Amino acid sequence: MSGLTYKDSGVDTALKADLLARLRKRVKAGRPEVIGGIGGFGGLFRAPSGKDLVLVATTDGVGTKTELARMLDRHEVVGTDAVHQSVNDAAATGAEPLFFLDYFATSKLDPAVFDRIVDAIAAACEASGCALLGGETAEMPGTYVEGAYDLAGFLVGAVERERLLDPASVREGDELIGIPSTGLHTNGYTLARAAVARGGDPLEVLRLPRPELRGGTLGDALLQPHRSYLSDLRALREAARVRAVAHITGGGWEGNLPRALPDGLGAVVDRAAWIVPPVFRVLASLGGVPEADQWDTWNMGIGLVAVVANGDEHAAVRALPDAIPLGRVEKAAGPRRVRFA
Amino acid sequence: MSGLTYKDSGVDTALKADLLARLRKRVKAGRPEVIGGIGGFGGLFRAPSGKDLVLVATTDGVGTKTELARMLDRHEVVGTDAVHQSVNDAAATGAEPLFFLDYFATSKLDPAVFDRIVDAIAAACEASGCALLGGETAEMPGTYVEGAYDLAGFLVGAVERERLLDPASVREGDELIGIPSTGLHTNGYTLARAAVARGGDPLEVLRLPRPELRGGTLGDALLQPHRSYLSDLRALREAARVRAVAHITGGGWEGNLPRALPDGLGAVVDRAAWIVPPVFRVLASLGGVPEADQWDTWNMGIGLVAVVANGDEHAAVRALPDAIPLGRVEKAAGPRRVRFA
Numbered sequence: 001m002s003g004l005t006y007k008d009s010g011v012d013t014a015l016k017a018d019l020l021a022r023l024r025k026r027v028k029a030g031r032p033e034v035i036g037g038i039g040g041f042g043g044l045f046r047a048p049s050g051k052d053l054v055l056v057a058t059t060d061g062v063g064t065k066t067e068l069a070r071m072l073d074r075h076e077v078v079g080t081d082a083v084h085q086s087v088n089d090a091a092a093t094g095a096e097p098l099f100f101l102d103y104f105a106t107s108k109l110d111p112a113v114f115d116r117i118v119d120a121i122a123a124a125c126e127a128s129g130c131a132l133l134g135g136e137t138a139e140m141p142g143t144y145v146e147g148a149y150d151l152a153g154f155l156v157g158a159v160e161r162e163r164l165l166d167p168a169s170v171r172e173g174d175e176l177i178g179i180p181s182t183g184l185h186t187n188g189y190t191l192a193r194a195a196v197a198r199g200g201d202p203l204e205v206l207r208l209p210r211p212e213l214r215g216g217t218l219g220d221a222l223l224q225p226h227r228s229y230l231s232d233l234r235a236l237r238e239a240a241r242v243r244a245v246a247h248i249t250g251g252g253w254e255g256n257l258p259r260a261l262p263d264g265l266g267a268v269v270d271r272a273a274w275i276v277p278p279v280f281r282v283l284a285s286l287g288g289v290p291e292a293d294q295w296d297t298w299n300m301g302i303g304l305v306a307v308v309a310n311g312d313e314h315a316a317v318r319a320l321p322d323a324i325p326l327g328r329v330e331k332a333a334g335p336r337r338v339r340f341a
Numbered sequence: 342m343s344g345l346t347y348k349d350s351g352v353d354t355a356l357k358a359d360l361l362a363r364l365r366k367r368v369k370a371g372r373p374e375v376i377g378g379i380g381g382f383g384g385l386f387r388a389p390s391g392k393d394l395v396l397v398a399t400t401d402g403v404g405t406k407t408e409l410a411r412m413l414d415r416h417e418v419v420g421t422d423a424v425h426q427s428v429n430d431a432a433a434t435g436a437e438p439l440f441f442l443d444y445f446a447t448s449k450l451d452p453a454v455f456d457r458i459v460d461a462i463a464a465a466c467e468a469s470g471c472a473l474l475g476g477e478t479a480e481m482p483g484t485y486v487e488g489a490y491d492l493a494g495f496l497v498g499a500v501e502r503e504r505l506l507d508p509a510s511v512r513e514g515d516e517l518i519g520i521p522s523t524g525l526h527t528n529g530y531t532l533a534r535a536a537v538a539r540g541g542d543p544l545e546v547l548r549l550p551r552p553e554l555r556g557g558t559l560g561d562a563l564l565q566p567h568r569s570y571l572s573d574l575r576a577l578r579e580a581a582r583v584r585a586v587a588h589i590t591g592g593g594w595e596g597n598l599p600r601a602l603p604d605g606l607g608a609v610v611d612r613a614a615w616i617v618p619p620v621f622r623v624l625a626s627l628g629g630v631p632e633a634d635q636w637d638t639w640n641m642g643i644g645l646v647a648v649v650a651n652g653d654e655h656a657a658v659r660a661l662p663d664a665i666p667l668g669r670v671e672k673a674a675g676p677r678r679v680r681f682a
Contacts, residue, residue: 002629003628003629003630003631003634004532004535004536004539004628004629004630004634005532005630005631005634006529006531006532006634006637006638008535009531009532009534009535009536010531010535011531011532013591013592013596013637013638016591017592017596035395040508040600040601041399041429041430041431041433041434041586041587041588041600042397042398042399042430042431042433042434042436042498043397043398043399044395044396044397044434044505045395045396045397045398046393046394046395046396046502047388047389047391047394047395047396047499048388049390049394050388052387053387053388053390054376054385054386054387054388055385055386055387055388055439055440055497056383056384056385056386057383057384057386057440057442057474057475057495057497058382058383058384058442058475059442059443059444059475059476059477059495060477061444061446061477061479061481063479063481064481064482064483064484066484067483067484088382089382089383090382090383092382092383093382093383093385095383099396099398101398101399101400101495102400103400103402103444103493103495105402105491105493133398134398134399134400135400136400136401136402136493138402138404138491138493139531140402140404140405140491140531141405141531142405142408142486142489142531142534143405143407143408143485143486143489143490143491144484144485144486144489144491145483145484145485145486148483148484148485149484150446150479150481150484150485150491152444152446152477152479152493154398154400154442154444154495156396156398156497157383158388161387164385167381188347190347190350190351190352190480190481190482190483191345191346191347191350191352193350193483194345194349194350194351195345195350198345245382246382247382250354250357251354251358255354255358259381259382260381287344287345288343288344288345289344289345289346290344290346293344293345293346293347296347296354297347297354
């Protein structure tokens with residue numbers, strides 16, 4: 001039996017080193033606070049100074065949207081998603097992004113796929129005014145299904161303490177302002193994929209032009225990138241008293257809207273205030289997904305809900321042309337705090 | 342065909358919410374800077390203030406050590422590992438840890454396993470003086486091999502700019518001080534597992550008491566937690582002029598020691614300065630792993646190398662009873678910058 005090298009065992013360290021060298025060129029740039037050339041074991045960033053500054057840290061993975069990105073060779077999308085979902089989580093606390101790191105793991109590194117994803121991450125970081133400060137890449141044969149990968153992001157932002165969005169400041173009668181999503185964003189893809197599988201051969205189901213989607217395909221609709229709400233929230237806070245913000249992610253409406261409310265308060269949401277995008281209706285129909293499961297899993301067309309002070313709803317809608325008044329804050333009616341009307 | 346719920350598709354949101362609620366109790370504690378009760382979409386941490394402060398951000402996964410943790414039902418170990426490896430990476434730049442977030446993803450959530458891992462993470466954070474500020478848990482059937490999981494960590498630390506460890510400050514003739522590892526730490530496990538597989542039935546190979554391991558098993562030797570060098574480095578910097586530090590992780594000696602050296606300089610390391618622990622010899626023998634692959638993959642018994650100013654090596658060794666003078670910094674002899682003598 002011949003000797004066993006690390007490469008024989010399934011890990012190509014030369015390839016990884018090469019990829020990381022290419023990554024490093026893109027990393028440590030994007031903001032003047034980044035300190036390059038020192039400290040290869042961590043990314044260095046000059047600490048923000050300011051009175052009563054708060055750091056906000058978030059982490060999230062892109063979920064099984066990666067499986068669709070693989071099937072349809074659209075890997076860039078999940079790179080953008082990884083950044084935008086974290087930017088939005090930080091922004092929901094009131095923070096502006098400072099820096100981002102990614103964690104990419106797979107059964108076997110494919111340099112072309114990795115490059116496309118990292119390019120998208122770097123572009124999304126730049127567009128968000130966020131430094132790409134580092135990342136880790138792991139090759140784990142036996143842990144990941146062959147060809148599969150996972151992508152998670154970590155983001156640190158900052159906000160002055162008095163600018164923190166605080167659910168405790170929300171009052172009964174405050175108004176809910178919704179901002180449309182681009183689709184499922186990065187949530188509920190396991191349910192979506194199961195629904196697709198019920199429709200027949202998944203690739204065919206994904207590639208079929210559909211009149212409900214104006215001739216578009218379900219694949220395209222499912223691979224829209226997660227919308228960044230950073231500039232929307234900046235504009236909204238300029239125009240209106242924003243009390244708190246809910247990013248509608250995993251867990252759908254009931255799982256997220258109450259996170260922007262204090263104990264004892266709930267929300268009444270007028271489902272007629274917007275038209276649920278057809279991608280959700282197509283998926284629900286393919287899978288026979290019960291209505292309750294749809295709303296507890298997907299964002300149903302609204303990716304972010306801002307709670308603004310009563311009286312500021314018109315200013316909010318003027319500031320954001322696609323914002324939609326959805327309803328208001330009321331006393332919680334029971335254990336479920338979102339009431340649809 | 343009955344309707345398709347999210348749970349039918351393989352994701353149990355109620356279970357995840359329950360686990361995250363339990364996690365949240367452990368999260369947002371551990372340091373006075375943590376701001377609780379606000380901002381469910383991100384962890385909040387009062388920004389450190391100080392002159393010329395630098396934030397240091399690191400991310401790393403625990404790799405396929407998870408596979409051994411599963412086989413031998415020793416999940417706690419990888420929780421500890423996730424924290425210690427990040428603490429060490431940050432400490433290699435001179436930083437003290439501030440806060441940590443984890444990313445845990447699996448084919449199907451097992452609450453008991455998750456709890457054990459998070460308990461270990463929380464304990465390691467506490468012992469490191471680091472807040473556990475958040476985390477994400479993902480259930481991804483179809484991406485992960487059944488029963489498999491991955492665990493990555495993200496840590497932010499801080500250091501005064503003048504206290505940054507800077508490879509550019511290293512001079513020819515500076516001394517190398519090694520600190521022992523507890524084993525492979527979290528690197529080279531795919532090679533180790535392939536070597537084990539060559540020895541026969543993996544479980545039997547892992548559970549066999551071995552005279553080379555003083556009657557211990559390979560399984561126990563491979564599941565020692567990654568050593569934290571935080572207190573060692575504090576003591577070392579008190580006693581000696583530490584110029585730079587290399588954390589010997591993925592890529593072994595050649596992959597890491599040069600990261601603590603400026604261009605043009607290399608290191609001569611006396612292999613007789615310490616005895617390579619038997620776990621490496623057993624693995625190499627089982628797999629027939631070439632000597633070069635061993636040193637380019639594993640730490641071979643030294644998990645961290647500090648570069649101290651010439652003349653301070655005795656002070657360094659007095660400060661750390663288990664520290665070992667390994668060699669010194671010299672002109673780089675060629676493309677490989679670590680020369681073994």
